[in-house]
Amino acid sequence: MxxxxxxxxxxxxxxxxxxxxxxxxxxxxxxxxxxxxxxxxxxxxxxPKVAVLPSASKKFKVVLPPSLLPGQPFVPPGRSVAIFKDGDSVHAISTICTHLGCVVKPVESGFDCPCHGSRFAANGDVVRGPAPKALAWLSVSSAGGGAVLVDEGKVVPAGTKVSV
Ligand code: FES
Structure with missing residues (x-):
């Protein structure tokens, strides 16, 4: 069983x-x-994608338009720099936003960043965040014949202007 x-x-x-x-x-x-x-x-x-990729050469020569008014920015095509001419002096300000690297747009009162709304004064100082610091001033020098040589890779103290 x-x-x-x-x-x-x-x-x-x-x-x-x-x-x-x-x-x-x-x-x-x-x-x-x-x-x-x-x-x-x-x-x-x-x-957000970084708007500017590193290029081989950060120096370039450009002839400023004769019609450029004092305080009016000139942005050479394909470059991220605004060049200003006031009388005999010239200075260059980077148009790369110090927040996340978007390219700022020159406006009447300075620069506006289209990505997150930062606003910069005409001298690059931050007017409204979230950008943490001012736009960089870049090295510029006379290249002769009315041309200037800009070095996008060399930051100079804000307010640095050179005679051309
Ligand atoms: S990248 Fe310009 S405000 Fe964010």
Whole structure:
């Protein structure tokens, strides 16, 4: 006479109902982790892009337009510099925002950043954040024949003007 096993009161590790629950929890955790990583990648892809990439040469020569008025900025095509001529003196201010590197736009009262709303005075000082500091003044020198040589890689103290 054979005896059938009695069902135990405590669940066993081999209980098919517990195994199914573990599989479900494992699948749910894996799906959640993959979803989190996917959203993190999407979020990093949407970060603001840096507007200016490093170029081989940061020095360039430019002839200022004869019609340039005092206090009026001249931005050479393809460059991130505003050049000002006041009488015989010239100075150059970077148009790279000090917040996250967007290119600021010259306006009548100074510069506006289109990315997060920073505003700068005509001398580059911060008027409204979130930019943490003033726009950089850049090295400029006379190149003869009415041309000036600007070095975008060399920052000079604010207020530095040179005679041309
Ligand atoms: S990059 Fe100019 S305000 Fe943010």
């Amino acid at each position: 054979s005896q059938e096993p009695k069902p135990s009161a405590t669940p066993s590790r081999l209980d098919p109902e517990l195994t199914a629950r573990r599989d479900f929890l494992g699948t749910a955790a894996t799906t959640l982790a993959c979803g989190t990583c996917g959203f993190a990648l999407l979020g990093s892809a949407r970060l």
